[in-house]
Amino acid sequence: MINPALPDRILSQVEKPARYIGNEPNSIIKNKDEVDIRFAMCFPDVYEIGMSHLGIQIIYEQLNRRSDTWCERVYSPWPDLEKIMRSERIPLFMLESQEEVKKADFLGITLQYELCYTNILQVLELSGIPLHASERGAEDPIVMGGGPCTYNPEPIAPFFDLFYIGESEVVMDDLMDLYRKMKADGASRMEFLREAGRIPGIYAPIFYRVTYKEDGTIDSFLPIYDDLPRTVRRQFSLSLADAPYPEKPIVPYIRPTQDRVVLEIQRGCIRGCRFCQAGYVYRPLRERPLEVLKRYAKNMLGSSGYEEISLSSLSSSDYTCLDELLTYLIDEFQKEHVNISLPSLRIDNFSLDVMSKVQDVRKSSLTFAPEAGSQRMRDVINKGITEEEILDGAALAFKGGWTKVKLYFMLGLPTETEEDRKAIAHLAQAICERFYDEVPKEERSGPCDINVSTSFFVPKPFTPFQWAQMLKPSDYVNDAHTVRDEIRQMKNQKRIHYKWHEPNGTELEGVLARGDRRVADVIEAAYRRGAIFDSWTDFFRYDIWKEAYEEAGVDPDFYTVRERSDDEIFPWDFIDIGVSRSFLLKEWKKATGEGSVTPNCRQQCSACGLLSAKTGVCTEKKDARAGKRDSLAGKRDNFAGERDNLAGERDNMNGKRDNLRQP
Amino acid sequence: MRIRVKFTKTGPIRFVGHLDFMRTFQKIIKRSGLLAVYTGGFNPHMVLSFADPLGVGQESTGEYADIEFAYRDTAELSSEELYRLKDIGINNEELPLPPGAGDFLEALNAVSPEGVHFTDAVRVGLTKSSKAMALVRYAAWDILLSDAFSESLGIPHSLSAPDCDGAGQTVLDGFLSKEQILVRKVTKNKEKEADIRPQILSLTVVPEHEFPDFALSPDYSKRSILRLVCESGSSGNLKPATALLALSSYAGTDLYENGFRLVRRELFDADERPLLDAGTRF
Secondary structure, three states, X not given: OOOOOOOHHHHOOOOOHHHOOOOOOOOOOOOHHHOOEEEEEEEOOOHHHHOOOHHHHHHHHHHHOOOOEEEEEEEOOOHHHHHHHHHXXXXXXXXXXXXXXXXXXXXXXXXXXXXXXXXXXXXXHHHOOOOOHHHOOOOOOEEEEEOHHHHOOHHHHHHOOEEEOEOHHHHHHHHHHHHHHHHHOOOOHHHHHXXXXXXXXXXXXXXXXXXXXXXXXXXXXXXXXXXXXXXXEOEOOOOOOOOOOOOOOOOOOOOOOOOOEEEEOEEOOOOOOOOOOHHHHOOOOEEOOXXXXXXXXXXXXXXXOXXXXXXXXXXXXXXXXXXXXXXXXXXXXXXXXXXXXXXOOOOOHHHHHHHHHHOOOOOOEEEEEEEOOOHHHHHHOXXXXXXHHHHHHHHHHHHOOOOEXXXXXXXXXXXOOHHHHHHHHHHHHHHHHHHHHHOOHHHOOOOOEEEEEEEEOOOOOOOHHHHOOOOXXXXXXXXXXXXXXXXXXXXXXXXXXXXXXXXXXXXXXXXHHOOOOOHHHHHHHHHHOOOOOOOOOOOOOHHHHHHHHHHHOOOHHHHHOOOOOOOOOOOOOOEEOOOOHHHHHHHHHHHHOOOOOOOOOOOOOOOOOOHHHOOHHHHOOOOOOOOOOOOOOOOOOOOHHHHHHHHHHHHHHHHHOOOOOOO | OEEEEEEEEOHHHHHOOHHHHHHHHHHHHHHHOOOEOEXXXXXXXXXXXXXXXXXXXXXXXXEEEEEEEOOOOOOOOOHHHHHHHHHOOOOHHHOOOOOOHHHHHHHHHOOOOOOOOEEEEEEEOOOHHHOHHHHOOEEEEEEEEOHHHXXXXXXXXXXXXXXXXXXXXXXXXXXXXXXXXXXXXXXOOEEEEEEOHHHEEEEEEOOHHHOOXXXXXXXXXXXXXXXXXXXXXXXXXXXXHHXXXXXXXXXXXXXXXXXXXXXXXXXEOOOOOEHHHHOEOO
16 A cells, blocks of 8 residues: 555545545556656646546556556645645655655646746646756756647746657657667656757757847747757657557546547547637547447446546547447447537537437536637638527527527727627527527417527647737726627527636737746746636736736736737747648738638648648548538637646636535 | 445545545546446536545555445335435436446456555445434544654554553553543634533553554654544544643653654444445345
């Protein structure tokens, strides 16, 4: 039995002590004396959030398949424990062995959202690892970042030894093999980092120098050694058929945000919504074979004991065998009392039929993500969907017995006008009217409920909108009020409920998303002043960040509201994701010029740059009609959408704290 | 067929609270492949109840849960029991025969996390009143005292002074001989005094050979263990910590908040019989 790192008296006084004890079913215990590499895999947020993340479970599986490596997990301690750890000088520990993080060879940190950056510094500090890569020595783990935020790693570059740009399936083994060999040969830390930086997709920031022009933009970005690449190429799997997958997922004792078996049915997206980073950095769309998914579902449910399964992808309706997969899941597992949790699907007769089989129609609500209210605006963002299609989908759902509809929109999009914002209210009203038109009074099981929610758009690297200007912080609330006031003017305003996301973190997210290395000082200053868990609404403190900007001498407006020229060198331009910059610029011009729509990857290849990879959707025959109708609910399933969920969940948890504790 | 299982919850998993432990427990049953009975509707769940929730941080070698399984109940069923089965849509005659208790326990233990071990299983009646939850009246607790706390209570630790059990028992007997043991109870802004003496059946020093075989932390190196048998469950409940608080004040010392660890050893019905006794072997 492994003894907990924390003594009883501490576990007895902290909230949800089960966050820290490890030992969950299917977690992997190895003999530390029999492995060469110890890898601490960290999600820098609280356990329940981190345990919901599929990517970490994939890497956990992948690394633990190696007999020479033991991968363990690390999460951010909740502030109550953090305080005790600091005052009693208890170092941060890994869950499996309950040993301190510093004993690991690698500390891998997944970067899922920008607002976790202060938590990274907390993890480093509590582990006793110097914050700056330049100050680390032989006894410190190699600190490596991965995940979506590595598509602009510059604001956190000084804190990391390496970044892994791309999917772990490709060169992780090469990196581990190299480490094992060089460690055995007695190589120094710097020798290893330099050699690692030569592996495709691995970026060693300490060996790169940035110079700036007088106007503050980047002049040059170059490696200091000739044997390191000027451009780091994103790594992606050519086939997911045989990729490692957590067929025995860890089963947490306490309820994670995502409390179910998750099947990643495909990676990438054909849609090319111009705001969506995931839609570009995961190209091309690659599907997992149906038979493989069936096997995963069976094995994962059997080995975990979960009674719920859900599908994960960016736009699930685009999965070619979706009908067969859903039919299989329902036929095979419903009799075993397993809930099938459906992703957002294109509303048609099939999906409504499936939905009515797995959920109580009267209680469930349908989610639509038109993202913008007016057709003009939807064309600008390339959300290839018409108002007619939205209304027809809603009508079909209403006829099927649904009365609750959720609508997701963004505010602050490029070229957005007051009319576009008001159109959100008009669309909600039109959907409401469809209900009263389509469903005769005697067939209505109740009034309809339209829940409208908006979040504020943040431009991300490697999207056509990477050139976009953001609004001033003061504009956000005004824009939300425009929507609110317009909804109040609607005939059925009592049936339309409006919520908007707090804009407080939006500016910061904007600075961190498109920041350069100079922003690192801001992050460190904010952390020193107490910023932590910035993605949690009740932790985020705007005043701290304001002070931090001043202390670091950084003007946030430079990164948010400034207009960027077509040929500006961006901090992330040294990364090659495979989609060409000229394609993104063409899309930006199309969006802000005539606002014309680009067809999806199944209709027609638009030469984004990835065709040469010869995989996934790029190798399919094109069909102008294919997938013509966008999934109405083609919600940004697991990225922006997931983020919203996590934020919501955080709010819930803030309210529900302690409920599960027994006296 | 309703089956009562007896199991342990020891080691780090003691820090998993009751509600989370219930979910963990359901997943064990699901992984075992045993056929549980589910409620209908869009959110089916197992028909499962625990005898008495255990607090966070407390261990047990005597936990009980009743689980309904979709196996044929071979006992003679009363009309009330037959009616109940019909009510939840089960035809007893159509169900498969249950595996033997040995196989049954093996299936559960093969998929249980460390610290959870199923030690026994019996068939029990199907009525509401025969549920473990309805039967439980008393619990036996082993209270592991830290060296410092046991010394301050005047109870010599057993390992270093093997024949001092008698001295410790004298303290406990003196405590129990009081006519009333008054403690302050705070309930919803009200504070009142309550007599807990009637809630205590016995309080003894545990002889060394009955110690639970856990790995103990250094604080418990010399091991003094008290066994408290007291009221437990919904009809009347005494927290062991409350009894310890009263004992501390009797011994003229403070309660050492972190000076003890609780291990529940057994649950009893009104006749002071272990809950397992109400069932039949299968």
